[in-house]
Amino acid sequence: MSAASSHGRESRAVRVIDPASYTPGFSYRGSQLYCEGVSVAAAAKRFGTPAYLYSRASIEQAYRSMDSALGKLPHTICYAIKANSNLGILRVFAALGSGFDIVSGGELYRLRKIGVAGNRIVFSGVGKSREEIREGLRARILLFNVESPAELDLLASEASRLRVRAAASIRVNPDVKAGGHPHISTGHHSHKFGIDWATARNLYLQHRNSRWIDWQGISAHIGSQILTLTPHRQALVRLAGFVRELARAGIALRYLDCGGGLGIRYTSEEPPEKAAWAAELARVVRPLGCHLLIEPGRSLVGPAGILLMRVLYTKENRGKNFVIVDAAMNDFMRPALYDATHPITRALRTSGALARADIVGPVCESGDCFLQDWPLGKVAPEDVLVLWGAGAYGTVQTSNYNSRPRPAEILVEGPRTRTIRRRESRADLVRGE
Ligand code: LLP
Secondary structure: OOHHHHHHHHHHHOOOOOHHHOOOOEEEEOOEEEEOOEEHHHHHHHHOOOEEEEEHHHHHHHHHHHHHHHOOOOEEEEEEHHHOOOHHHHHHHHHHOOEEEEOOHHHHHHHHHOOOOHHHEEEOOOOOOHHHHHHHHHOOOOEEEEOOHHHHHHHHHHHHHHOOOEEEEEEEOOOOOOOOOHHHEOOOOOOOOOEOHHHHHHHHHHOOOOOOEEEEEEEOOOEOOEOOOHHHHHHHHHHHHHHHHHHHOOOOOOEEEOOOOEOOOOOOOOOOOHHHHHHHHHHHHHHHOOEEEEOOOHHHHOOOEEEEEEEEEEEEEOOEEEEEEOOOOOOOOHHHHHOOOOOEEEOEOOOOOOOEEEEEOOOOOOOOEEEEEEEOOOOOOOOEEEEOOOOOOOHHHOOOHHHOOOOEEEEEEOOEEEEEEOOOOHHHHHOOO
16 A cells, blocks of 8 residues: 555544644644744744754653653663654753663764763664674673674674673563554564574573673563553563573573653554553562663654644645645655654644645655645645654654755754754755765
8 A cells, every 4th residue: 555545544534633732842822833932833934944843841741751650660761862863852861861772873972972971871773783882882881782693792702802891681572563563563573673582591591601791681672653551561571581580590680671662642542651651661670670771762752843844835636635845755754654644733723624635745756745635724825834743753764855955953942942953054965975
């Protein structure tokens, strides 16, 4: 099925509720949409469009609700920075006392750039290069989540070369099915992620007295946009069993890292509360005496961000209405990549029956369609529109396709705004060519 036809199907099925009603940090003053104390339309005017706008309060609230639900259990929330790695956003997490989950040397570079200590960082990913492993060792990171026997060999040899012990855990593939779109599900035995338990057990035992590998933990991450607690619980109960088995073999692990994956509400989804998720994890981990690590990404930043855009044109083709906007698939890939439905509303609220239209960007592909047959209402050129739920996997997945400069990113803090990434220029487009 093409992305576009799937959007159409979803849009009709979805009962459209204004996302402002369930998105912390956003509300109306009269008919004007506000992000904290800042008028969204005024921000669009000041910073131009397309632009990403983030609510700091929304991020802080999400972080704190997880943190307090974990209570006294020793824990570290390691924000998965792949969801949004803008330095301005990372600084918000650093100020909250968060830890971080990375998957590349580039992500490590970002964290070092803002002064995050190595012992606040865990390193996941199936394809860490020799250089990345070396960088992680030099930074004395908290944990390497090892994803293959070959990676473990490389980690040991690089550790011996640098004369440091590598704090390591095995990312186990717990063989549970979870996650939204097939592209973002990771914890089943058919996926490339993690190591099966039989192999993992052997590796733990083989390297039990290793000079260079210091077994500190065990980890798993089963998928993303998971909308029930069941798969998390299943994976965690399995992990807990492994921890006990290893303890009986004389390997006492300090950290249990159960990844991220908690889903959020984009339209009509009903994900578990962040606090309920955290409390459930705590319940299973508490009796083990381990320090819990979690790696949430989307659930911390997804709802906090919107993508602002302007209407360029409206047109009708054979009875079908199109709204052509100045943002495109290169600015926000999720609809084209995963058939994801992100509501779009007007920054100026109006009432009455809402006319339907396809909302499309200027890129020369039919897949450059944010929503099909969507009840947007009557709009005119220059009107500001808001695409919701864009804080996670938004800017990090942008490209310059069609030689379009990437959007600006703005952080809202109460009544203030801060440009945390300037809009790319034409010169940026050809830099390095
Ligand atoms: N930890 C590991 C090892 C991961 O691979 C991921 C996400 C996370 C944590 C954070 O998961 P979250 O809490 O955000 O679900 N681009 C896709 C999502 C890819 C997720 C990849 N891994 C999307 O836009 O839906």
